[in-house]
Amino acid sequence: MITLPLEQRLEILADSAKYDVSCSSSGSNRSGKAGALGNTTSSGICHSWTADGRCISLLKILLTNACIYDCAYCLNRRSNDISRAAMTPDEIVDLTMNFYRRNYIEGLFLSTGVIRSADYTMEQLIYVAKRLREVERFNGYIHLKLVPGADPLLIAEAGRHADRVSINIELPSRQSLALLAPDKPRESVINPMRQVSGLIVESKEARKQSRNAPHFAPAGQSTQLIVGATPESDREIITLTEGLYNKLELKRVYYSAFVPVSSDNRLPALPTPPLLREHRLYQADWLLRFYGFSAHELLDETHPNLDMRFDPKSDWALRHLELFPVEVNRVDYEVLLRVPGIGVRSAQRIVQARRGTRLGEVELKKLGVVLKRARYFLTAGGRYLGGIRLDGPRLMERMLAPTRRPARLDQLELFAAIPDASALTGEL
Amino acid sequence: MTTYCYDGSFEGFLCAVADCLEAGEGQPEFTRNRDRQAGGLFSGDMRETVTDRASAVEFRKRLVEAVSQEAFATARYAFHSRKAGIEQLLWRYLVMGLQVGGRLCLMLAEEPVHSVNRIARQVAHEAHKFKGFVRFQEVEAGFLYARIEPEADILPFIAPHFVERVGDRPWMIHDLRRCQAAVFDLKSWRLIKDVELTSEPGVTAGEHDYAALWQRYFQRHAIAERHNPKLQQKHVPLRYRKHLTEFKSPRTPL
Numbered sequence: 010m011i012t013l014p015l016e017q018r019l020e021i022l023a024d025s026a027k028y029d030v031s032c033s034s035s036g037s038n039r040s041g042k043a044g045a046l047g048n049t050t051s052s053g054i055c056h057s058w059t060a061d062g063r064c065i066s067l068l069k070i071l072l073t074n075a076c077i078y079d080c081a082y083c084l085n086r087r088s089n090d091i092s093r094a095a096m097t098p099d100e101i102v103d104l105t106m107n108f109y110r111r112n113y114i115e116g117l118f119l120s121t122g123v124i125r126s127a128d129y130t131m132e133q134l135i136y137v138a139k140r141l142r143e144v145e146r147f148n149g150y151i152h153l154k155l156v157p158g159a160d161p162l163l164i165a166e167a168g169r170h171a172d173r174v175s176i177n178i179e180l181p182s183r184q185s186l187a188l189l190a191p192d193k194p195r196e197s198v199i200n201p202m203r204q205v206s207g208l209i210v211e212s213k214e215a216r217k218q219s220r221n222a223p224h225f226a227p228a229g230q231s232t233q234l235i236v237g238a239t240p241e242s243d244r245e246i247i248t249l250t251e252g253l254y255n256k257l258e259l260k261r262v263y264y265s266a267f268v269p270v271s272s273d274n275r276l277p278a279l280p281t282p283p284l285l286r287e288h289r290l291y292q293a294d295w296l297l298r299f300y301g302f303s304a305h306e307l308l309d310e311t312h313p314n315l316d317m318r319f320d321p322k323s324d325w326a327l328r329h330l331e332l333f334p335v336e337v338n339r340v341d342y343e344v345l346l347r348v349p350g351i352g353v354r355s356a357q358r359i360v361q362a363r364r365g366t367r368l369g370e371v372e373l374k375k376l377g378v379v380l381k382r383a384r385y386f387l388t389a390g391g392r393y394l395g396g397i398r399l400d401g402p403r404l405m406e407r408m409l410a411p412t413r414r415p416a417r418l419d420q421l422e423l424f425a426a427i428p429d430a431s432a433l434t435g436e437l
Numbered sequence: 438m439t440t441y442c443y444d445g446s447f448e449g450f451l452c453a454v455a456d457c458l459e460a461g462e463g464q465p466e467f468t469r470n471r472d473r474q475a476g477g478l479f480s481g482d483m484r485e486t487v488t489d490r491a492s493a494v495e496f497r498k499r500l501v502e503a504v505s506q507e508a509f510a511t512a513r514y515a516f517h518s519r520k521a522g523i524e525q526l527l528w529r530y531l532v533m534g535l536q537v538g539g540r541l542c543l544m545l546a547e548e549p550v551h552s553v554n555r556i557a558r559q560v561a562h563e564a565h566k567f568k569g570f571v572r573f574q575e576v577e578a579g580f581l582y583a584r585i586e587p588e589a590d591i592l593p594f595i596a597p598h599f600v601e602r603v604g605d606r607p608w609m610i611h612d613l614r615r616c617q618a619a620v621f622d623l624k625s626w627r628l629i630k631d632v633e634l635t636s637e638p639g640v641t642a643g644e645h646d647y648a649a650l651w652q653r654y655f656q657r658h659a660i661a662e663r664h665n666p667k668l669q670q671k672h673v674p675l676r677y678r679k680h681l682t683e684f685k686s687p688r689t690p691l
Contacts, residue, residue: 023657041601048601055672057683059659062668066569069658110581110603111573113682149602202480268662282662358545365543372546422655428534 016358018094019104025074025085026120028263028270029177029233030263032079034066034115034150036228037172047108047149049172049228054115067118067152068108072133073098080190082179082238084270085122100135102145109149116150127197131159131167138170150228155205157197164201167223168208173228173260176201181246186237189275205230206257214247229260235281236290237267238276243315244308254297264290267302289315296321299353300354302347306415316407321348323382327408330401333386338363350382369396382408387410438464442485447516448595449488450524454531467524470581492540500681501648502536502539514557514564517590519615526552563587571595571610572682573603574648576638581608584680592619596626648682655683 019408035053055064073095079087119137123130134153141147153171155164168174176198180186183195205226205235212225232253234246253259266282268419293315297301307321314326326333326349335344345356355378362368362376369389373380385395385404439462443449457465485691500509512527529549536542542549573581581603592612596619599608611618611632618632678684
């Protein structure tokens with residue numbers, strides 16, 4: 010596996026790593042050290058975007074794509090006939106340092122297939138991180154994958170070198186996991202998440218007492234769910250997400266539209282990945298984290314899936330028209346956040362600006378508030394911005410109506426009316 | 438109407454503003470030394486402003502006390518957009534700030550605050566993007582060299598970031614558009630004006646290898662089933678691609 014030239018192995022391993030969607034380099038803020046390479050910024054930095062429009066922030070790569078497990082949804086499963094390759098820890102360290110120095114990347118995201126045993130694999134990952142931190146004095150971002158079933162002591166060590174650690178749940182329910190990933194019991198994923206969550210809280214407390222207390226995964230932990238490979242409803246997914254944010258204090262839950270990477274008969278045959286559903290789930294995820302919504306408000310038994318026609322907030326607002334319209338000059342920040350089309354930034358600007366002046370439609374536009382959807386839910390100085398008041402179904406129709414673009418004006422042509430100009434020139 | 442002539446730097450502009458305030462100007466004009474026209478038909482008197490760091494620092498202190506740190510930062514970002522007429526706009530902004538005080542930052546929907554904020558936001562946004570878009574090459578002279586062509590004059594905003602990040606090597610970020618460069622010598626960075634290359638810098642042997650590896654990695658990392666060049670172009674506009682290693686074809690020289 011190490012006999013292939015480096016560039017080919019890099020391609021094979023990048024290919025195998027690209028379905029893990031976690032990419033962010035945010036959440037950690039560490040200043041540079043004199044004479045050493047690297048720092049981290051809390052907002053994270055994207056360095057490039059690939060042809061699918063996803064950002065590249067970290068060098069996302071596997072140590073090896075050989076794996077002893079046989080999870081049906083995974084490209085690298087044992088039974089799949091693909092090229093296998095591996096990198097030595099030195100090669101990964103060298104690539105990371107040299108890519109980072111040229112400012113191609115923000116750090117390393119290291120994952121791997123499971124070889125020999127969970128503990129052995131975890132040790133390999135930790136070894137790379139340790140080399141980077143201790144020998145090369147690399148001070149940039151490191152995201153380490155935790156191997157399901159690895160020893161708790163190894164997990165505790167991983168978080169001391171990495172900025173972020175993650176372990177992927179992949180499938181939202183126990184049944185799906187048992188069906189598609191028979192080698193990975195749910196406990197082998199959830200227990201490390203619990204442990205990491207506890208260690209992060211502990212290290213934060215310790216650092217309040219003493220600034221020299223060691224960090225543990227200062228950028229927190231994340232996970233990924235595959236969408237569309239199994240029959241779970243959006244409600245199950247969003248409720249699980251809410252639990253992960255509230256109980257285990259995850260920084261991010263990523264959703265990955267299922268791309269059929271195998272023809273296993275346990276998996277659905279999808280013509281295209283469910284990208285719109287993935288997008289709606291991210292919108293709902295943002296509503297949970299930044300807009301004060303809870304899962305049961307967005308979805309319930311009668312309404313188990315997100316509406317593909319609307320964003321989840323518009324959908325919620327259309328079911329709660331009795332709460333609207335609200336007066337933009339008076340209403341609380343929390344309520345503004347619930348108006349469709351108004352985001353965190355717009356809401357903050359409105360709250361700031363209305364202390365100075367009275368806001369009307371013109372002022373709102375100047376603040377950069379997009380009124381396309383918001384106008385139907387707002388009054389400004391007592392005046393309803395949506396024109397005629399509509400009831401639920403008609404408002405829905407209005408919001409779904411395509412925005413009219415002016416008809417294309419074609420350049421007038423002298424002979425446009427005559428189908429064939431050769432009739433004029435006589436060269437029939 | 439008096440025209441104030443300053444050296445083109447932000448400090449120089451602050452000194453010019455301080456001079457105007459002292460002279461009790463109502464509607465001054467500002468011009469950079471290098472664009473100065475020799476007395477046009479309607480030009481009033483010209484006044485030369487001497488750039489003096491102490492008086493610029495003093496003006497900053499006055500502004501921060503009267504308005505806020507945020508207003509000063511906004512003005513600094515907006516100034517570096519180098520748009521035509523930005524000086525007059527900032528003059529109105531600063532004078533209004535000194536009149537109304539801390540309320541300035543709340544007047545988001547009023548002119549000139551709205552325009553200044555918008556321009557400042559564009560510059561800050563571009564500066565953030567370039568923290569990712571700078572591409573260093575290892576040149577034979579033994580340091581890292583990068584070329585950029587941003588819309589705004591963002592070097593003062595990104596240089597401190599790279600001082601923190603690449604603190605173990607000397608480097609130079611060359612803004613081709615404005616012929617200036619930020620240069621770091623392992624201790625501190627400074628801005629050098631009128632930089633021109635006399636010949637193409639030679640890169641080290643390893644440089645081509647790493648660039649080629651990066652290009653292959655970049656190509657393979659896209660998921661074909663999710664192909665979305667429009668989204669890609671939204672994030673990496675074509676005008677930025679000229680100096681990005683991953684968008685060059687593998688055979689062109691770096």
